[in-house]
Amino acid sequence: MEKNKKNFYEKNNRSKSHRPMEASNQPSEETMGEGMVIGRNAVRELLKSGRDIDKIFVQRGEREGSIVVLVAEAIERHIPVIETDRAKLDKMSSFAVHQGILAMAAEKEYCTVEDLLSIAAERGEKPFLLIADGITDPHNLGALIRCAEGVGAHGLIIPKRRAVGLTPAVTKASCGAIEHLAVAKVTNLAATIDSLKKEGIWIFAAEAGGSSYYETDFDCPCALVMGSEGEGVSHLIKQKADFIVSIPMYGKVNSFNVSTAAAVLLAEISRQHRKK
Secondary structure, three states, X not given: OXXXXXXXXXXXXXXXXXXXXXXXXXXOHHHOOOOEEEOHHHHHHHHXXXXXXXXXXXXXOOOOOHHHHHHHXXXXXXXXXXXXXXXXXXXXXXXXXXXXXXXXXXXXXOEOHHHHHHHHHHHOOOOEEEEEXXXXXXXXXXXXXXXXXXXXXXXXXXXXXXXXXXXXXXXXXXXXXXXXXXXXXXXXXXXXXXXXXHOOOEEEEEEEEEEEHHHOOOOOOEEEEEEEOOOEOOHHHHHHOOEEEEOOOOOOOOOOOHHHHHHHHHHHHHHHHHOO
């Protein structure tokens, strides 16, 4: 792949005893950690992932629809299921839409960048990564995770500082996708990008003033950088990118939300990587 190839897009231990249902153990302040998984879809994907689950909290009286199946599976796996009041679930979830259920799970382990590349190698595919540069809104990060997993990306890279981590709100917003996408958390994003380039990964930064993504050749080992909600891709990261790509805008608004823009670009990269 030549450096003069076309540029891109626009700115923008779980209990071993069988405990069917526990009503007396009420959630306390100590249960409100980052290992919380909120909502029916997210809990379903957590159960499918095989990750250790400490306990599941269910709203008292909730026994309809998919929640019945989730509780039955939890009981079968000897995961403690605790009934509690809606007010407690509201507080535990910081008033997110919990749909009458949430789980306390072992924290999702972060991978290394090398792990992400290994996933691509194991699949026999060109590396396809997403880099979130300073995303601070948990709903946006969750949506990015959902988009990346949905198009078959091999992983997400996030910085340790000045950005949101894998919080319960992120888990909720990802609608369970977080259980299936590897995430690496790095100290120095710029140095990580330098390392990726040495591994033959081409860096595409999504920003205004770049080449149209329609005309961009993504059929290569690549990483797409999406910038923060307000500032976009940082100046240093933009300098290190091989290409700046943009999404042409034809309406009266001049940009998309970061997760919407990511969905457009990630889908095109996936299409190019999978074309016959």
